[in-house]
Amino acid sequence: MSQIKGLSRIEREVSISINRRVDLAKTAIYISAEDFALMSQSSLALPVDPFIERLFDLTMEFCRSGKVLRASPEALLDSLYKFLYVEKDFQRSNVISRLEPHPLYLHAVLTYQSGSAYMLALIYSEILKVLRFWSLLDFDCEIFFPHDRYGLPRGYHKQKSAESDHPHILTVQTLLEEILKNVKEAFWPFRHDQTKSLFLRAVHAVLCTDRSNVVEESGFQLESAKSSHRRLDRGTLTSLHLGDLRLALSACERLILLEFDPKELRDYSVLLYHCGLYEQSLHYLKLYQDRKGSSLQKQASNELSSLEDEAGEKLMMRLNLISMEEGWSKPSHSGTFLRNNSEPS
Incomplete structure (x- = not known):
């Protein structure tokens, strides 16, 4: 993430197909490694280099097919499409779930050949990057990113593009944002009422713990909120069906570093509230x-x-009331939220 912090706004809006400033693959693998360390209780770190080498090997295998030499731009891109999605059988998955997180992480996508459209676009761009480095790509190539649920990222000759193709160009900033937003959504610990935004669900869980609001909330919402607080009191931040607070916090922190959307500060604040870190929560709100x-x-x-x-105002009101209490900045569970504990399934 440190690479992109130093980029200008213009550099962040560069297409991933021509990006040279940020090593997107390595950044994605480091995100995988950090989250894997939070998910597992293993002391073994996820290796980064072998997965970078696997991307390189994909390009080498494509080059060995001989279809890259003396091919027209259209023929080369058609061969790459067939190589990636037919021969290697990479498939798109639209699943965003803690129960099946592998489509969201590059190391797992390379292992299972199944991933989100953003991960497939990243793999495609890495192959193009190596081909360009070896001077095997001597034309201006762009990646068409599909906005439907079934299309696959594919390359096209930019000189023959239409104006309608521009909204389908994926930039460095957008790619990282969407990868992190998917992780944040998958592990958001408040799962009730999927029609509401993540922030509204978390604030409603706050209000559910207030007895004066019990009559307005469903039994499931109330029990979900109580369950979240019981897990936090035990130092547990993860549950098989109710998300993982550590990973949601981590995704929010990275999105804040990207300076993507001020709302990430708000979402981070409500998660800190659920950790009992009221002073920090008030600061970010x-x-x-x-x-x-x-x-x-x-x-x-x-x-x-x-x-x-309206929910933000209610959260601010509660935090202001809490701030009037003596010793308000000390978490009720006294730092246990930082432990790497997980609840058995």
Whole structure:
């Protein structure tokens, strides 16, 4: 993540097919390694280099087929498409779930040949990068990223592109954002009412723990919130069916580093609240409000944003009340949330 922090706004908006500043594959593998360390209780670190070598081996195997030599741009890209999705049988998976996290992590996608569209686009771009480095790609190539649920990322000759292709160009910033947003959604620890945003679910869980709100909430929501707090009190941040707070926090932290969306500060704040870190939670919620107020972008006014604003105000009110209590900054579970514990399935 340190690589992208030093990039200018223009460099962040460079297409992944021509990016030379950020080693996206290595960044994705490091994300895998860090999250794998949080998921498992093993002291063994996920190796990074073997998976980078596996990407290199994919390119070598494609080159050995001989289809890359003296081929027209269209023929080369058609051969690469067939190599990746037919011969190597890489498949797209739209699953975003803690129960099946492998489509979200590059090391697992390389192992199982199944991954999200963003991971497949990353693999495709890495092959193009090596071909270009070896001077085997002597034309301007772009990657068409599908926005439907079934299409596969594929290359096309940019000189023959149409204006309608521009919205399908994937930038460095967007790729990393979407990878992290998928992880955040998969491991978000509040699973009730999938029609609501992640933030609303987490704030509703906060309100469920307040007895004055019990009559307004469903039994499942109340029990889900109570279960979350019981796990936190035991120092447990993960449950097979109720997400993983550590991984959700980690994804939020990375998204904040990307300076992607001020709302990540707000989402991070509510997770910190559930950890009992009220002082830090208040800090990030205030930071979000400051960023939101100073943003030059006009916020779209709709029902969802109104509900989120109202929920944010309720969270701020609770934090302000808590801040008036003596010793308010000390977590009720006294740091146990940092332990690498997981709840058995």
